[in-house]
Amino acid sequence: MSLSIGLVVHASRRGVFEEAVEPVSGVSLKWVTYGHERDIRPHVQSLVDGHALDGLLVGAVPYRACRDVLPRTLPVAVTRNSALDLALALGQAQARGWQAVPVSIDTFDHEVVCEVTESLHLDRTRVTCLPYADDQSVDEICAFHRRSLHDGDGYVITARTAVLRQSRGDLRVLNGSPTPSSIRSELRELLLRIRSERAGAAGFAAGVFCVSRHGCPGDPERSRMDLLHLLRATPELTDAWIENRGRRGVVVLGRRTLFERLSRDWLVAPVLDRAQESLNVPVSAGFGVGSSARTSVVLAERAAVRAESENRPCGYLMEDSGLVLGPIGPGGLGGPGGPGGRSAGQWTGPPTARPHREQGDRMRELARTVGLSPATLSRLAAIEHDVAGRAVTPSELADAMAVTDPSGRRLVRKLHAHGLVTSEGWAQTHRKGRPTGLYRLAIVAALTGSADGHALETV
Missing domain, CATH: 3.40.640.10 (Type I PLP-dependent aspartate aminotransferase-like (Major domain))
Structure with a gap:
């Protein structure tokens, strides 16, 4: 099935783009050709309203003019000068x-x-x-x-x-x-990103539910069997494969969409509340999303260990992209005095989970726009935290990312083009040779909306 891709180009560059995309198969192209910058925004608005686009390829100037009318979930590639x-x-x-x-x-x-x-x-x-x-x-x-x-x-x-x-x-x-080869490279990278994201959405996910080591009133193995029966009776898990996983745990395997429904898009895990209320069993949950069922289970087990360290009923999500979301609350069946009431200070679920969900959405959105993976962006945010505001050279960033110096320079260029680093002048690192640029990372602020935000974690 072909992908519908929008292209926004100046009239004088239409021939160059046609030459660039001609060898690329499996795409249906929707063109927006403009003569003046003032025409870009209304033309792109008409394109977005009139077609179900799978992605958009656009230059820096038209992207600036139309980005406020683009759907947040639309994958976008911005052509850059190489x-x-x-x-x-x-x-x-x-x-x-x-x-x-x-x-x-x-x-x-x-x-x-x-x-x-x-x-x-x-x-x-x-x-x-x-x-x-x-x-x-x-x-x-x-x-x-x-x-x-x-x-x-x-x-x-x-x-x-x-x-x-x-x-x-x-x-x-x-x-x-940009030449036809540069444009073609950007288009192919966009297509790969779209197909990869779709494969991930349709792929496997796993959940590992563990009876708490502490606070379990009876035999942990008996509590685990009760939890197994509860999960099998959960309507959202009707199509899932459920089995025992050790003395305290139960593993659930199914499509990613199944777990998104169960957790309301990774916001809450009401099944933890049901276990607490009906079985009087505190349960922690780990969710894993990977390229295979085996990888998903491994990630879910790691996430469950992380959830257990919270010492309260909650869940964590780990993806093989490196993204970690949590804690995911049990769902909150009521405040103090309500059904299943809790005393003041006890876990209430969604308020803590929601900021992590929003930050995860922002991470994916930024990654799509910049053309990097969420894992790379998450790792860069961690490096920003480590350097504590100090300006770094592309070579230092390359060392921290374990990539080559040319890759580090290309990474800096991508970040700079999207405002995720700021230029801080030049440094002469060696007596001989040219000066090298200094850059200050600004990824955490972009993710959190404030300069003192906290980066997402990575596995």
């Missing part, structure tokens, strides 16, 4: 007989410009760069280029169609927009 695009533009200058420098570049990130100019052994002092920012106007970008090339020598590399058009009268200008 090192290859810049190198090809510099090659075009050489083919025209132009001197390689001076050159004034917009839209490309500092790290991309440094990487390419160093590889080509260009004089970095004669290369100026204005990275993309949402609040840049065309007039401001053109003014930057004129200041950079005030002596009349040199040329401009721009990825902005409007800048290209406006600067041609008095400056030599080359187009540095």
Whole structure:
């Protein structure tokens, strides 16, 4: 079954995008072609209202113009200018007989410009760069280029169609927009992400329910048998496979959607309340979502151990993406004095679980937008906590993530493009060699809406 993908492109770039997507199979394309930025938002609104889209491929400028009308759950890929695009533009200058420098570049990130100019052994002092920012106007970008090339020598590399058009009268200008291969790579990554998410939603999940080691009034094995019968009588688990799991535990295996219904989208676990009320048995639950039934059970067992450490009836969810949600409350059958009433200070469920659910949704939303996995974003949030506000270099970030330096630089560029890092200047880490950029992570604030938020945990 083909996926319906929307593409938002400037009229002058339509041919490039058509060349890029032509070899890609299994997609049905819905085009939005615009001539002026003011046309983007209403055209995209019509596209979203008129079609059931599976994903959207869009450039940075149109994304800024239309992101408020996009459904929160719609997977989006934003095309970015790569090192290859810049190198090809510099090659075009050489083919025209132009001197390689001076050159004034917009839209490309500092790290991309440094990487390419160093590889080509260009004089970095004669290369100026204005990275993309949402609040840049065309007039401001053109003014930057004129200041950079005030002596009349040199040329401009721009990825902005409007800048290209406006600067041609008095400056030599080359187009540095993404090439067909870069666009095709972004599209294929988007398709892979969509299919992966759908496979995960339709895949297996597991639940491990454990009678508490402490507070169980009778024989734990007898309590476990009572819990087994209770779970088999639970309507939401009619289609699940349920069996004993050790002396105190019961394992449940089924589709992920089954457990989402049971937990009301991972907000509460009312079955824990029913066990407490009808069996007088405190129960902890672990839920696991993995690529296979076996992996799901392993994750569920780890989550159950974590839930038991809370010393109160609750649950935890662990996904093989690295995401952890919890504690998930028992559902709250009533406050003090109500049915199943609790005394003041006892567990009440949803109020504690809801912030974790919202943060998990935000994690997935950010991951979709940036083009990273939730596990990677979660790990970066943990690194931000570890560095305690200190600015880091791409190399330091690469070491912390256990990836290569080029991968670290690409990661920084992705984060910077979405406001998840801020540039803090430059550092000379070695006596010889070029300076390296310093960046301050801002992922936790994006996840929590405040600078003092707490990162999600990772397994």
